[in-house]
Amino acid sequence: MNEPGPGASLEVMPPSLPTAPALTDAERRLLLAVDDPQYDGASGASDRWFSAEVQELRLPGERLRALLGAARVDVRDDVMDVIDGGFERLGFLREALAGDVDVVQDVFDALDTPAVPLRDVLPDAPADLMASIWAGIEDSDAMLLSAFGDGEVHGPRRALVSRTALREAAAQSQLQAHARIGAQVRDAAVQGAEVDLWAAIGASIGADDVEPENDVGDELREAVSALPGIDVAAEVMAAVAPRERSMPRWVALGGPIVALAMAALVLLAVVPNLAMPPGASSKASIAQFAPFVMSAVNDAQVEDLETAHDVVAQVVQFDDGGPTFILVDESGASGGTL
Amino acid sequence: MTFLQRLLLGAFLGLASLSAPVFVPSAQAADALPNKVQLSVLVVHATDSESGVDPRLASLASSFRYFKYKGYRLLSEQRSDLAVNGAATYPVEGGRKLKVTLLSMDDARAKLHVEMSNEQGKVLDTTVNINRDGTFIISGPRYKDGILMLPLRASY
Structure with missing residues (x-):
């Protein structure tokens, strides 16, 4: 077994690393090893860094870096194999390193860690980390189940809750209760949307004392018949009727001139030889049949x-x-x- | 002024210009102008189908007694003013015409040239010298069941 030489001492944990009282020394050393860029698990150079315990817990550098989010898929599988092996605190380590790991969901699923143990081991985790974790933990079970039933839980928390609901009969009962209550609330909301329209309409037309199921047609007809008679056609024609002239149109257009012309024609017809020069012969006119007066002396x-x-x-x-x-x-x- | 108004005004003025120079009642013309004669021509139907003398022909009834017809009806009366050398033509039933020309006149007498024609032509041509306001009668042209009598009077 390789042990540190005389004078060698453990490096002091950098202050940025979270301190978890529950961490063992082996775990601490593991963290340091991961952080050390000179660490190469394969070379065995880490022997001077790790005790036998740490070495037992030692993971190849690649596997550790997988926890940091830069893992290849095949390395991810190796990590999962390690996790399945019961490395319970691996989730904490990942969170403690505050790295974004693309296998976070898989890690959590593989951990299958109840919320209470996580709460116990992560009291001093970074604030942002805590916010994300506590957001899923601080909700009461009932609220969480209700949100889950309404489809408002997403991501890792939804998976966690679904796994719990499947396992626990109490959670299933709560989900069913939440479903019934939700349906009742929705039904009540729809029914509550019905508004008595007749109250508003009847008041506006002065018939609010009339039951809506009664036929108001007769009342309306009586009310309309009582109105003063309006001759719609006459009103329209009055609006479009042409302006009345004070005299016939033909007069306005030159009636006086026409009248004088007609008078001239009448004179020509009535007065014989009116337009005939003296001495001219003409067709004799037939005069009225007055009594013929014959002279007393007729010498021809x-x-x-x-x-x-x-x-x-x-x-x-x-x-x-x-x-x-x-x-x-x-x-x-x-x-x-x- | 519209086109119609101008047209009507022009027509009126034209008629007025024609009528302006002559408009003298015949009676006034006779007194004032002794050189014109008012000639009256009557057409009387003497017939046996009617009886009596037309009241308007009462002044001639005494002259009709010399004829055999029972009735005398006035068919028409025509008048015209004739100046010397002036003529007038009168239609007479049966398709006839009577043309009278004033040849001369003086204070006492008037000379008239009378021509009567039928559909074939002139059948009578005579010159009559009649006293002022005197009457002569052309009688005899056949008409229906009787004859026609044509009194002519020259008044001035």
Whole structure:
């Protein structure tokens, strides 16, 4: 057995390392060995560093570095093998070194360490480490189970709780109770969402004394019928009706001129020879049939007289002062003319 | 002014210009202008299908007694003012026409040239010198069941 030589002494643990009263000397030395960059487990140079106990607990450097997060997968498996071998305090060491290890979940699962022992051995761990650990430990069992049932526990804690729930009947009972309570709370929330709308509507239209299940159609119809009659069509037409003119349109457009033109036409029609120059011949107009007045003296002298062939004419005056007749006999006429 | 207003105004002014120079009632013209004669031409139907004398022909009833017809009905009366050398044509039932021309006039008498035509042509052509306000009658053209009588009066 290699033992430190005379004068050799253990190095003082750097102050940054956590001090856990429960740590054994072997564990302390192991920590120091991991921290020492000159440490090479394979070379045996660590013999001067470790006692037999430490050597028994010694792990190859690679395996230790795996705990620090820089492990390869195959090394990870070796570490797991060591952990399965019952190295109970390995989880503490990992946390004590405050390193991010990508096998943390596996380590915790492999440790299968109850929350109480962890609490006991980690009273002085760094604050950030403690916050993450206590966050999963400080919750009471009931709160933790409730959060777990609501899907609010994630990560390592969820795995831990699930393992516990599977193992412990009490935890299972609590989960079931939490599920029932949750359902009841949700149902109550849905039912509580129903609002009596009729109370608000009825008050706004002055019918809040009417039961909503009653037919309010009759009341509404009576109320509408009682309103003053409104001729909607008339109102609309009044709004769109064209502006009334004070006079007919044709008058506004030139009625006076048209009226004068028409008056001129009437004069032409009524007054004979109105537009005829003096002496011109014209078609005689038929005047009104007034009583014919004959003069007392009617002295006519026929200066010449010609008739058509086969037409006989005779000039006769029956009475003195009476009219002269020119008797024309066409009885023998054969169509001849002058 | 719109186009329609201008058009109507122009039409009116045109009509007014035509009517402005002549507008003299015939009665006033006779007194004031002795050189015009108002000629009245009546068309009377002498028939046996009717009886009586048209009241408007009462002044001629005494002259009708010399004819055999039972009734005398006034069919039309036409009047025209004739100046010297002026003429007027009157329609007469049976497709006839009567054209009268004032040849001359003085204070006492008027000379009228009378032409009566039918559908075939002129059948009567005469010149009558009638006293002022005197009447002569052309009678005899056949019409329906009787004859026509055409009193002509020259008033001035």
